[in-house]
Amino acid sequence: MNINSNFVDEKGYEPISSSQMYQIENKGDSIYSMKKILMMENAGSRVADFLIDEFKENILNKSIVAVCGKGNNGGDALVAMRHLSGYILARNKSNKKINLSVILLCHPDELKTPESILNWQIISKMESIKKLTLDSNNITEIEDEIKNSGIILDGIFGTGIKGDIKEPISKVIETINYKKGTTFILAVDIPSGLDPDSGKIIDKAISADATITFHRPKHGLLKNLEIVGRLIVKKIGIPFESEKEET
Ligand SMILES: NC(=O)C1=CN([C@@H]2O[C@H](COP(=O)(O)OP(=O)(O)OC[C@H]3O[C@@H](n4cnc5c(N)ncnc54)[C@H](O)[C@@H]3O)[C@@H](O)[C@H]2O)[C@@H](O)CC1
Numbered sequence: 001m002n003i004n005s006n007f008v009d010e011k012g013y014e015p016i017s018s019s020q021m022y023q024i025e026n027k028g029d030s031i032y033s034m035k036k037i038l039m040m041e042n043a044g045s046r047v048a049d050f051l052i053d054e055f056k057e058n059i060l061n062k063s064i065v066a067v068c069g070k071g072n073n074g075g076d077a078l079v080a081m082r083h084l085s086g087y088i089l090a091r092n093k094s095n096k097k098i099n100l101s102v103i104l105l106c107h108p109d110e111l112k113t114p115e116s117i118l119n120w121q122i123i124s125k126m127e128s129i130k131k132l133t134l135d136s137n138n139i140t141e142i143e144d145e146i147k148n149s150g151i152i153l154d155g156i157f158g159t160g161i162k163g164d165i166k167e168p169i170s171k172v173i174e175t176i177n178y179k180k181g182t183t184f185i186l187a188v189d190i191p192s193g194l195d196p197d198s199g200k201i202i203d204k205a206i207s208a209d210a211t212i213t214f215h216r217p218k219h220g221l222l223k224n225l226e227i228v229g230r231l232i233v234k235k236i237g238i239p240f241e242s243e244k245e246e247t
């Protein structure tokens, strides 16, 4: 396996497939009652902790934009923004304006899972985080938000990506990629648009500076470190016993 030096090859992080990941997650829930909402909370907090470690005090001056899809990948990014908001506000002694935005690439009614819906509801009540939801006439405003960002959380698609990416999401991915080199692009779990198993770019994909993936790396990440960037693997509390194959 051609793992480059960026891959944090800690013990027990052998790569798995996306279907194995869904199985482990479902067993974690059905046998150990490790609800997805707990997995999402851990995933999002690992994302926030990574950015805080990476940027240290500088993070207080960064405009951070989370671009979220309608699934749980977006939910992870919503959790990360909540944690980042708490960290930054607690240190914002001079009450400087902080720039935290969430761009939801769907109407809130299209959010598909209870855990994403709950996290959207929480964020909706937090005035520290600017919310933009995609509608027919605000794509320019959304693109400007991305262009003015210092850090982008890519929470558009994770392991649930299928087929071609339609407009305007396709354009949003291009706008994000255009910022590479000036804005730090962190992919949540999988660079959006990358097939998590084959590592192929299905249609187009986010080219990330770093990818933080959960529980174990997926095979596709190791096959396309070019757009994955630095690969970080974080456990999210799923009982290891959930990995036991069905006997
Ligand atoms: N597996 C796990 O243990 C955990 C998974 N979590 C997150 O959940 C993610 C998977 O979430 P989901 O299964 O909800 O799916 P995703 O959030 O990856 O996909 C988002 C949604 O996009 C839509 N979609 C897929 N392909 C599309 C296309 N080509 N054009 C437009 N829309 C498209 C689908 O309807 C899907 O519901 C993971 O990547 C990870 O980030 C975390 O919450 C932590 C726990």
Ligand SMILES: [K+]
Pocket: 073, 154, 155, 156, 157, 158, 187, 188, 189, 190, 191, 192
């Ligand atoms: K992603």
